[in-house]
Amino acid sequence: MASDLRKDPVTDRWVLIAPDRGARPSDFLVETQPPSQRVCPFCPGNEAMTPPPIQEVEGADGRWAVRVIPNRYPAVQVEVPLQREAVGIYDRISGFGAHEVVVETPRHDLSLWELGDEDRARVLGVYRDRLADLGNDRRLRWAMVFKNRGAQAGATLQHEHSQLVALPRVPREARERWEGARSHFRRKERCVYCDVIAAETKEGVRVVEESRFFVAFCPYASRAPFETWILPKGHASHYTLVTQEDLRDLSRLLGSVLRRMDGALEKPAVNFMLHSAPLQEHESPAFHWHLEIVPATQRIGGFEWGSGFFINPTPPEDAAAFLREFA
Amino acid sequence: MASDLRKDPVTDRWVLIAPDRGARPSDFLVETQPPSQRVCPFCPGNEAMTPPPIQEVEGADGRWAVRVIPNRYPAVQVEVPLQREAVGIYDRISGFGAHEVVVETPRHDLSLWELGDEDRARVLGVYRDRLADLGNDRRLRWAMVFKNRGAQAGATLQHEHSQLVALPRVPREARERWEGARSHFRRKERCVYCDVIAAETKEGVRVVEESRFFVAFCPYASRAPFETWILPKGHASHYTLVTQEDLRDLSRLLGSVLRRMDGALEKPAVNFMLHSAPLQEHESPAFHWHLEIVPATQRIGGFEWGSGFFINPTPPEDAAAFLREFA
Numbered sequence: 001m002a003s004d005l006r007k008d009p010v011t012d013r014w015v016l017i018a019p020d021r022g023a024r025p026s027d028f029l030v031e032t033q034p035p036s037q038r039v040c041p042f043c044p045g046n047e048a049m050t051p052p053p054i055q056e057v058e059g060a061d062g063r064w065a066v067r068v069i070p071n072r073y074p075a076v077q078v079e080v081p082l083q084r085e086a087v088g089i090y091d092r093i094s095g096f097g098a099h100e101v102v103v104e105t106p107r108h109d110l111s112l113w114e115l116g117d118e119d120r121a122r123v124l125g126v127y128r129d130r131l132a133d134l135g136n137d138r139r140l141r142w143a144m145v146f147k148n149r150g151a152q153a154g155a156t157l158q159h160e161h162s163q164l165v166a167l168p169r170v171p172r173e174a175r176e177r178w179e180g181a182r183s184h185f186r187r188k189e190r191c192v193y194c195d196v197i198a199a200e201t202k203e204g205v206r207v208v209e210e211s212r213f214f215v216a217f218c219p220y221a222s223r224a225p226f227e228t229w230i231l232p233k234g235h236a237s238h239y240t241l242v243t244q245e246d247l248r249d250l251s252r253l254l255g256s257v258l259r260r261m262d263g264a265l266e267k268p269a270v271n272f273m274l275h276s277a278p279l280q281e282h283e284s285p286a287f288h289w290h291l292e293i294v295p296a297t298q299r300i301g302g303f304e305w306g307s308g309f310f311i312n313p314t315p316p317e318d319a320a321a322f323l324r325e326f327a
Numbered sequence: 328m329a330s331d332l333r334k335d336p337v338t339d340r341w342v343l344i345a346p347d348r349g350a351r352p353s354d355f356l357v358e359t360q361p362p363s364q365r366v367c368p369f370c371p372g373n374e375a376m377t378p379p380p381i382q383e384v385e386g387a388d389g390r391w392a393v394r395v396i397p398n399r400y401p402a403v404q405v406e407v408p409l410q411r412e413a414v415g416i417y418d419r420i421s422g423f424g425a426h427e428v429v430v431e432t433p434r435h436d437l438s439l440w441e442l443g444d445e446d447r448a449r450v451l452g453v454y455r456d457r458l459a460d461l462g463n464d465r466r467l468r469w470a471m472v473f474k475n476r477g478a479q480a481g482a483t484l485q486h487e488h489s490q491l492v493a494l495p496r497v498p499r500e501a502r503e504r505w506e507g508a509r510s511h512f513r514r515k516e517r518c519v520y521c522d523v524i525a526a527e528t529k530e531g532v533r534v535v536e537e538s539r540f541f542v543a544f545c546p547y548a549s550r551a552p553f554e555t556w557i558l559p560k561g562h563a564s565h566y567t568l569v570t571q572e573d574l575r576d577l578s579r580l581l582g583s584v585l586r587r588m589d590g591a592l593e594k595p596a597v598n599f600m601l602h603s604a605p606l607q608e609h610e611s612p613a614f615h616w617h618l619e620i621v622p623a624t625q626r627i628g629g630f631e632w633g634s635g636f637f638i639n640p641t642p643p644e645d646a647a648a649f650l651r652e653f654a
Contacts, residue, residue, distance in 0.1 A: 006548040010507040010519050011500075015548040016638045019645075075630075075638050089526045090547045146629030154628025165630055173338075173635035180337040192337050199416045220417045221333040221342040273633030292633070300627050301481025302473030303402075303492055306600030306619070308500030311343045311402050318346075 002080050003095030005169075012172060018075045018095065041072075042103045042159035054100060055129060057122055065119065066126045067103040068164075074099040075165060082139050082168050098134055098143070098166040102126055108159050111149070113258040121251035125244070127164075127274060132240045134166045135279040142170040142278045150269025153296035170278050178278060178287060185286035191235055193288030196220075201233075206320045208260065211253040213246055218316035218323070224298050225314035226265060226323065228257055230291040237284040239276035254291070256327075261295055263326035269296035329407050330422030332496075339499060345402045345422065368399075369430045369486035381427060382456060384449055392446065393453045394430040395491075401426040402492060409466050409495050425461055425470070425493040429453055435486050438476070440585040448578035452571070454491075454601060459567045461493045462606040469497040469605045477596025480623035497605050505605060505614060512613035518562055520615030523547075528560075533647045535587065538580040540573055545643035545650070551625050552641035553592060553650065555584055557618040564611040566603035581618070583654075588622055590653035596623035 003018035041049035050069045059065030076097030083094040104112050104123045112120060127145045134143050143166035148154035170178065184192035200206055200217045208216040208228055216230045230253060232246065242250070261268060272293040277284055304310055330345035368376035371390065378397045386392030403424030410421040431439050431450045439447060454472045461470050470493035475481035497505065511519035527533055527544045535543040535555055543557045557580060559573065569577070588595060599620040604611055631637055 008507075008546070008548040009523055010511070011503040012507070013503070013548065013550075014636055015550055016636055017549075017642050018638050018640055019642050087547075088530065089522055144630070144633050146633055148626075148628045152626065154626040163630070165634075171634035171636045173633060176338040176340075176635075180339070184337070195416055196336055203415065219335070220414075221335040221340065222344075223340075223342055271627075271629040271632050273629050275633065294632060296626075299479065299481040299623075300598075301475040302598040302600050303471070303490070305598050305621060306471050306473055306500060306602065307492075307498035308503075309341055309343055309498045311345050313345055315344050315346050 002077065003075055005093040005095065005167075007091040009090060014093075014169070014171065016075050016095070040108055040157070040159045042067075042157065042161060043108050044106045050101075055126065055133075057126060059106075059119075059122075064106065066105070066123055068126060068130060069101050069103065071099040071101050071163065076167065078137075093168065096139070096168055098137075098140065098164070100130060100164040102130070102145070102162045102164065104160045104162060111160050112147070112162075113255060113262060115255070117248065117251045117255060120255055121244075121247045123162075124242075124247045124251055124254075127162075128240055128242055128247075130164055131276060131279075134164075135240070137166075138280065139168055140166040140279050142167050142174055143276075144174070145274040147270070147272045149271070150267075150296065152269035153271045155269070166279070174275065174278065177275060178281075181288070182284075182286045191286055191288050193231060193290065194235055197231055197233060205317045208320050208323045209253060209256055211249050213249045214253050216253060216257045218320040220316060222312055222314075222316040222319065223310040224294050224312055226261060226268075226295045226297070226319045227312075227316070228261070228293045228319075228323070230254060230257065230293070231288060232290075235285070236289055237277040237281075237287040239274060239289040241283070257293065257323075260323045260326040261293070264322050265295055265297065270294070271296055329404065330402055332420040332422065332494075334418040336417060341420075341496070341498065343402050343422070367435055367484070367486050369394075369484065369488060370435050371433045377428075382453065382460075384453060386433075386446075386449075391433065393432070393450055395453060395457060396428050396430065398426040398428050398490065403494065405464075420495065423466070423495055425464075425467065425491065427457065427491040429457070429472070429489045429491065431487045431489060438487050439474070439489075440582060440589060442582070444575065444578045444582060447582055448571075448574045450489075451569075451574045451578055451581075454489075455567055455569055455574075457491055458603060458606075461491075462567065464493075465607065466495055467493040467606055469494050469501055470603075471501070472601040474597070474599045476598070477594075477623065479596035480598045482596070493606070501602070501605065504602060505608075508615070509611075509613045518613055518615050520558060520617065521562055524558055524560060532644045535647050535650045536580060536583055538576050540576045541580050543580060543584045545647040547643060549639055549641075549643040549646065550637035551621050551639055553588060553595075553622045553624070553646045554639075554643070555588070555620045555646075555650070557581060557584065557620070558615060559617075562612070563616055564604040564608075564614040566601060566616045568610070584620065584650075587650045587653040588620070591649050592622055592624065597621070598623055 055068040056064045057066040082096040147162040206217045276289040382395040383391045384393040409423040474489040603616040
């Protein structure tokens with residue numbers, strides 16, 4: 001059964017109803033399932049368990065080092081025709097899009113955290129390649145690379161991987177970022193993220209670490225304890241524009257930040273999200289790509305559900321100071 | 328240390344930084360703590376463990392049956408002066424507001440589900456009283472009653488209770504509901520929720536149960552498996568306008584819906600949120616108060632964090648059919 005995007009009739013909230021992803025109601029009872037101990041479909045030798053790869057990158061040993069495959073339980077599919085329709089009083093879009101999995105390493109036992117800088121840079125390069133490739137499909141307007149690490153962050157497989165979803169519309173959160181940045185630019189003729197970088201690096205209290213080309217800090221309005229963002233210091237709207245030199249530097253900084261989190265929070269479950277400009281947009285002086293890292297330490301309660309507000313018990317100034325201690 | 332509301336500089340997302348609520352970073356490591364087995368501050372005889380009550384309602388035995396107290400770890404406080412200020416390039420509002428706890432029953436072992444219809448109606452009446460009372464403070468623009476049942480839904484105490492937060496601004500989700508309903512009314516001169524009720528009761532596939540004055544259904548764009556909404560069939564913008572007759576009928580239906588969820592999902596953790604019109608607004612032909620019930624069966628993963636989209640693996644039509652089986 002194909003998935004569909006359904007719009008809430010009151011707000012502009014879309015929901016992806018993806019019945020392929022779970023079968024019976026009982027599947028949703030057990031909350032934090034231990035990662036499966038069965039045969040790992042992402043390990044070398046088990047390639048036949050997954051659909052044919054979309055991209056493979058060779059390592060020094062001539063075997064694959066990073067492997068991109070279609071998600072076996074896709075939330076959206078490119079095979080579905082893009083169709084917008086009214087269903088009675090409601091609005092629906094067919095489940096058209098792309099849902100890919102990036103297997104980040106052949107090693108079942110290594111995390112993205114523990115990979116060497118070169119290996120992690122290779123993964124970051126694959127993110128760039130995939131975003132660039134998906135942008136060639138003019139029907140796709142938005143894509144995001146994200147990672148769920150650990151069962152508490154939503155991961156169902158232990159072998160280290162990230163995911164990529166591309167959709168025919170820009171979802172609410174992404175549109176608010178894009179429009180918010182453009183609104184700031186219209187008023188001030190400056191990139192709001194560049195303003196934030198200038199303020200944060202000057203003040204320093206929320207900075208976790210700086211590298212040559214990037215800065216990592218806990219944002220002023222952190223939604224969750226130890227939320228950390230990484231931004232390129234130089235203005236760039238599209239992640240697809242990163243150079244190999246950028247990627248090497250980003251890899252080193254990202255590894256360091258993630259290891260700080262592991263030290264500070266005892267290997268927490270983590271989500272990270274890579275936010276680039278919408279796919280079909282030209283280079284923009286208003287938007288600035290960035291990586292948001294959120295340890296999955298908190299539950300979404302009724303207050304968050306109903307208000308869209310987050311309650312964060314750890315001031316980002318404290319979180320940054322604590323993370324700085326774990327070099 | 329008082330809390331503050333901080334605005335994300337790009338989007339209109341506000342975050343409540345509430346450092347009183349948790350002390351050390353290690354407090355956020357353990358995710359699903361078992362409910363505390365120590366002395367329960369909500370049980371009769373332990374009233375001295377909580378601040379003095381804001382409201383108490385007597386039961387037939389002359390003792391308190393429902394008790395409203397200030398939250399001991401408040402996210403916001405009425406004692407804090409309401410203050411809006413710039414902090415460098417950022418925007419901040421002081422942590423002014425109200426945060427109350429409704430102890431729903433003196434019985435430690437009973438859930439709101441298991442209370443008698445009269446007892447549950449008394450709790451629903453207290454929600455009305457508190458919303459009406461908080462509306463008298465003109466600085467408060469919005470309030471929501473919500474419930475986190477079970478550790479997976481964010482509860483930290485086992486004794487059955489709900490919470491109430493009132494704020495000096497209407498948060499994003501609530502504003503989108505309010506503005507969305509008003510936009511629909513401007514175009515069509517009809518309440519969008521009334522339209523939804525008419526469509527749902529006519530089609531029937533997503534209806535869980537109907538009572539004399541209320542209808543419970545799984546919404547077309549359900550964010551989570553088994554999400555269920557209860558709405559009054561007659562138009563009413565403010566929950567504060569409910570009559571005793573309404574409350575008796577709502578109590579019966581709510582009890583039935585919650586017991587269906589317990590049957591279908593084996594006593595899931597649950598969040599519910601009571602959405603009434605913003606506090607200082609007059610009666611409105613555009614907005615319709617409602618109760619949203621969301622079983623806490625899902626994790627928020629990177630996709631949801633980054634997009635604001637929810638992926639729901641259970642079509643609401645299937646969820647409603649399943650819930651209907653558990654009378």
